[in-house]
Amino acid sequence: MTDQRAIIEQLTAYRGLFEALLKRREADCEAYANATPYEQNLWSSKRAQLERLADIDHAQRKINLFDAAMERVVVGQYGSCTCCGVSIDETRLTADPAEPNCTSCARSVALSPRTKQIDAGIACEAMVIRLDDNIAILALPSGEHGSLSLGEIADQPLGQLNEYLRVGDVVRVKSLGNDGSGRARLTMKMSRQVAA
Structure with a gap:
């Protein structure tokens, strides 16, 4: 039980870092959107604005991964690959505590061809x-x-x-x-x- 509590505390701390990033980037984007065109030109390049939008997307995805990892801790499946059930290497979990896949499955997911589908209503x-x-x-x-x-x-x-x-x-x-x-x-x- 103590192990479970320590893992959840670690995941919560990492999740907090991404929540802080998300809030900062959303505030940056709101400030940019509310600025005059002259202020926008002075304040930021278009590329920097796109990077902020990408940071928002990345932070939200990581928050979702940490939430899913905490659910796996509660049900006793943390550390097992969500695809094949094999134990995830400890060094992999140390590098990213929210990692849902073993090395083999992560490689398969990364190499599989994906059609980019944008969900309606987003x-x-x-x-x-x-x-x-x-x-x-x-x-x-x-x-x-x-x-x-x-x-x-x-x-x-x-x-x-x-x-x-x-x-x-x-x-x-x-x-x-x-x-x-x-x-x-x-x-x-x-x-x-x-x-x-």
């Missing part, structure tokens, strides 16, 4: 990286790209896309699923319901 901040006619291409925190059409910015859009957005803008968007070309189809209409 909301996040994204940066405009390109404007094409009536489609904006945005970089999502996960590293994937999404497309945002003029019709998904306002209920009755008037004019051209570049009247609403410019390259480098950070906007809050919601995924409507994949657009068929490997990109997420995005909307700025947060109240829009995602088709089932």
